Amino acid sequence: MHPALDTFLRTHHHAITTAEAASIGLNREVLRGLVQRGVLTRVARGAYVQTSVLTGAEHDDAKHRLRARALLRSRPEAWAASHQTAVLLWGLPLPQAPLARLHVCHTRPTGTSRRRETYSVHLCPRPAKFRQVDSLLVQPPAAALVGAALHTPRASAVAAIDAALHLELVTTTELDRALADAARVPRVEGARLAVALADGRSESPGESLLRLVLADLGFTAVPQYLVRDGEVVIARVDFYLPALGVVLEFDGRRKYAGGQGARALTSEKTREDRIRALGYGVGRVTWGDLRQPEAVRRCVLTAARSARPELWGRRPVAG
Known part of the structure; x- marks a missing residue:
């Protein structure tokens, strides 16, 4: 790669325009050659991104932002x-x-x-x-x-x-x-x-999507519910379904990756055991379940069977 181009891409979000290329001595013919060699990808007329970064981006939103910066700078x-x-x-x-x-x-x-x-x-x-x-x-x-x-x-x-x-x-x-x-x-x-x-209490895209699935299934869910043992708050859970006494968590799994994953998993299990000991049914929903609403329904109903009857229909405590 041209040294000046390498430096420019690293300091300008891996994107370059025709005008910016000209400022470092690269004309249109050179840009066409870089596209042909796979060094750059043409986004639109006068806008290019670094191909290796574009193809290496893990998610579509990162690719979109990369292409957008090149287009807007043009x-x-x-x-x-x-x-x-x-x-x-x-x-x-x-x-x-x-x-x-x-x-x-x-x-x-x-x-x-x-x-x-x-x-x-x-x-x-x-x-x-x-x-x-x-x-x-x-x-x-x-x-x-x-x-x-x-x-x-x-x-x-x-x-x-x-x-x-x-x-x-x-x-x-x-x-x-x-x-x-x-x-x-x-x-x-x-x-x-x-x-x-919309509800700003949802703290992740997965929680937002799960909330909508629950509503479509006819369940009333309270986001970010505080589970108490007497006056002591022992957990803040993603959702509480008061009609069924069910606590529902969205499990994105990312928090269990890496070196600290085992400790996080152990802590999560201890927390869940304390919630179950209070009589709540507990269910976990994954990204895959969100594509299958019936899987979410089964998860909720399975959790409800383990909830103590005295919790069914209990009004949630504010705060």
Whole structure:
């Protein structure tokens, strides 16, 4: 690799534009050669990313952000990240959402919307307010979340809004204002539903998705429930189903990886034994179960059979 290019890519998020390449002495012909050799991947006209980093990215959201930075830097004043792309640049999750297409918008009320092979350019939003993330123009979180909810599955949109509320990136007032701004946009009802279903108490995308599955199955679940032994709080659990006396945990498994995994697993088992000793039924749901709602139902009902009858229907204690 050209030494100057290697240095530039390492210090600029592994992306480069035609103008940036020219500034370090690489013309268009050299860029074409680098693409042919597999060193760079062309994202769009005038925008490239380092192929090894793109293909090595473990998740689609990381690949999306990498491609987005190159595209936006190729039109630094004309375009801003919008919709799903803006949501991801804010560091929010979009689980189960298709992420192959990039989304940008005009920064001024000029130009037209258009759909290219790998990205879409939207009209300048009203009001035309933008923020900066890593020196890139990006829609504010509330507008981005509402925009993403127009184009992604309900569960994906809810998980993103949950995370934004939990991290205090947005308020419900800001989301309501963004919905009002999009009142005449097609499919806005889907965005309204996603905002209505959001709950900032969910602390991970898996918890958000599980909460929606439970609701679809007809279960009432209280997120982040404090389990008490008398006046002493012994655990904060992902969900409590008061009608069944069931504690439900989402198990992402990542916390059991690595050198500290065995200790974490032992601690988790001790905690779970204390919860069971109080009479609660305990169930664990994994990522795989989320794709099979009936597996979640079986998990809940199995846990309910081990719950003490006096817990069934008990109203949860506040706080």
